Amino acid sequence: MSCSRRCARDVTDVGAEMSEDLVKALDELTADRPRLRDVAAVARASVEAASTLEELEEVKVKLLGKKGSVTLVLKGLGALPPGERPAVGKIGNLLRRLAESEIEEKTRVLEAARADASLAAGAVDVTLPGRAPAVGHRHLLSRITEEVTEIFVSLGYRIAEGPEVEYDYYNFEALNQPPHHPARSLNDTLYIRRKDPIDEDPEDILLRTHTSPMQIRVMEKESPPLYVISPGKAYRRDELDATHSPEFHQVEGFAVSEGITMGDLKGTLEAFARKLFGSDRAVRFRPHFFPFTEPSAEVDVSCFACDGAGCGLCKGVGWLEIMGCGMIDPNVFGYVGYDPERYSGFAFGGGLERIAMMKYNIDDIRVFYENDVRFLRQF
Numbered sequence: 327m328s329c330s331r332r333c334a335r336d337v338t339d340v341g342a343e344m345s346e347d348l349v350k351a352l353d354e355l356t357a358d359r360p361r362l363r364d365v366a367a368v369a370r371a372s373v374e375a376a377s378t379l380e381e382l383e384e385v386k387v388k389l390l391g392k393k394g395s396v397t398l399v400l401k402g403l404g405a406l407p408p409g410e411r412p413a414v415g416k417i418g419n420l421l422r423r424l425a426e427s428e429i430e431e432k433t434r435v436l437e438a439a440r441a442d443a444s445l446a447a448g449a450v451d452v453t454l455p456g457r458a459p460a461v462g463h464r465h466l467l468s469r470i471t472e473e474v475t476e477i478f479v480s481l482g483y484r485i486a487e488g489p490e491v492e493y494d495y496y497n498f499e500a501l502n503q504p505p506h507h508p509a510r511s512l513n514d515t516l517y518i519r520r521k522d523p524i525d526e527d528p529e530d531i532l533l534r535t536h537t538s539p540m541q542i543r544v545m546e547k548e549s550p551p552l553y554v555i556s557p558g559k560a561y562r563r564d565e566l567d568a569t570h571s572p573e574f575h576q577v578e579g580f581a582v583s584e585g586i587t588m589g590d591l592k593g594t595l596e597a598f599a600r601k602l603f604g605s606d607r608a609v610r611f612r613p614h615f616f617p618f619t620e621p622s623a624e625v626d627v628s629c630f631a632c633d634g635a636g637c638g639l640c641k642g643v644g645w646l647e648i649m650g651c652g653m654i655d656p657n658v659f660g661y662v663g664y665d666p667e668r669y670s671g672f673a674f675g676g677g678l679e680r681i682a683m684m685k686y687n688i689d690d691i692r693v694f695y696e697n698d699v700r701f702l703r704q705f
């Protein structure tokens with residue numbers, strides 16, 4: 327039992343006992359003094375009737391204030407015949423004590439009631455079922471982007487991000503794709519501004535078609551050794567269908583230093599593929615062509631769904647293509663002022679949607695952009 331409760335009740339009991347004694351004594355003393363008997367009765371009744379602390383305060387003034395009924399009994403003593411004074415004085419004192427003790431007791435009762443009411447007003451029903459906060463989470467694409475970049479950061483790469491609206495120079499020309507190169511075609515490039523012969527600043531500006539311009543942007547500013555990973559958006563003039571989107575995400579990576587070989591490239595991408603798709607994955611490099619790497623290759627990882635046996639995911643071939651790569655073409659070093667006799671490097675790049683689609687067996691690229699929570703919640 328808590329002490330405070332017991333103490334509170336004891337005090338109340340003492341108050342009640344005291345009031346009872348006082349009432350009894352007053353009853354006897356005022357047996358033949360009806361006026362004083364009335365003062366006592368009215369005092370008790372008005373304290374009893376007060377239903378708020380404010381009302382009780384008014385009652386207190388009416389009884390014990392300067393002109394209060396109890397005060398006046400005591401103040402009037404002087405006007406009484408001397409023989410009456412001791413008896414009425416005693417009654418007056420008892421009246422005052424009774425009024426004080428009853429007011430005190432009532433104050434306690436009303437204060438407790440007020441506290442109960444304010445508790446009830448702000449009450450929390452802890453038995454009601456809770457309302458779960460709606461906690462969001464990162465989009466699958468953001469997660470895959472982080473996962474991929476983290477792997478390279480753990481290998482010592484640093485992240486560099488660049489503009490999505492890009493000059494032709496960075497997107498094509500310095501990447502060894504001269505003006506006649508078919509990759510600049512209107513068919514697959516979204517131009518913001520086309521070259522105009524009478525324009526003073528005749529440069530094509532476009533939405534970058536890949537993240538490779540970041541190779542040039544970083545190399546142009548900095549010197550080897552460089553180990554850079556660059557995720558971001560890329561754009562192509564493609565119709566939206568299950569496997570194409572005009573806006574998509576890529577990740578670019580490159581390393582430039584002295585003595586970097588194709589062996590380094592293979593080891594790096596093998597480590598990456600195993601970290602992302604499982605430690606028993608095999609990696610193969612298929613010869614390919616990119617204008618800015620020589621030699622170039624496409625990187626396949628053994629299908630993690632069938633372990634290379636051939637299944638629906640890998641369309642029966644046992645391998646999944648994850649990105650393009652190659653040794654940076656010495657011509658590219660020419661554009662950024664690196665000595666190709668001294669430095670060598672590799673680059674790789676691929677689609678992040680593609681990687682996520684393979685990893686999570688997603689068969690339609692459009693689900694990444696539709697923001698259907700039934701899809702988003704699964705990851």
Ligand code: PHE
Nearest residue numbers: 536538616650651673674675
């Ligand atoms: N940029 C190429 C693409 O978009 C990929 C790539 C990057 C290839 C780096 C080689 C080196 O297809």
